[in-house]
Amino acid sequence: MAAPLLIEPPARRVELTLHITADSDKVADLVDALRALGALDAAAEDFAESAERPGSRVIALPARSAPLRLDAAARRAYWHGEEITLTRLEFDLLHHLASAPNQVHRRRTLMREVWHTAYIGERTVDVHVRRLRGKFAAGEELIRTVRGVGYQLTDSRLVELA
Known part of the structure; x- marks a missing residue:
């Protein structure tokens, strides 16, 4: 009998405050x-x-910056301080998700608000999200799939809009 396969959940960012007394x-x-x-x-x-x-x-500890920073005016994206190359649609999609990070964005709404049409297939959104995910580190999940509904950012603290 084979041993069960254990899958560890992805690491999550945790903010920790320490109060230490020392000589x-x-x-x-x-x-x-x-x-x-x-x-x-x-x-x-x-x-x-x-x-x-x-x-x-x-x-005095400075506030840590978010790993993803979007500069909307310059249409540039930075992942851990390094600029990443995004297509126009990838940037628009990521910016739309980041503009309301706690909201689940339905595929049809994304088609209307990012693609400005309802005449593309819902799978087009899925393909663009998959390509967008591929631009970030494999171990860090930035965009969460809400099955049967759409997509949302995994944590609003991961992104900073400039």
Whole structure:
């Protein structure tokens, strides 16, 4: 009897806030250890003395930018800071999905609002979504299929509109 095939779910982004108490002479070592783990951005070196708790230090962490940034005016897309090449329809489709990231976008609505016609087949939308998915990293799912309905972004925090 063959062993069952276990499929791990894709990793999800998790925002974690830590409150750590440490002796003042250990803070630099602690920050170095967190940076080595990739838990701190390089810009986190700016420390500010906390007025409420003398002797403590506050690490100012910059907000992480979304992995996908769309510049609508320039019609450019950046994935983890690298520009990706999109066709006109791919950009329009991605921009439409990103404009209402929590909404499920029906295929017919996408045909009307992105293609500006109702005379293409619904499978055309599926093909364009598949090609669009292929432009991003294989391990990161950006567009979720809602079976029998349409598509939506997996997480609104993944995209930033500029």
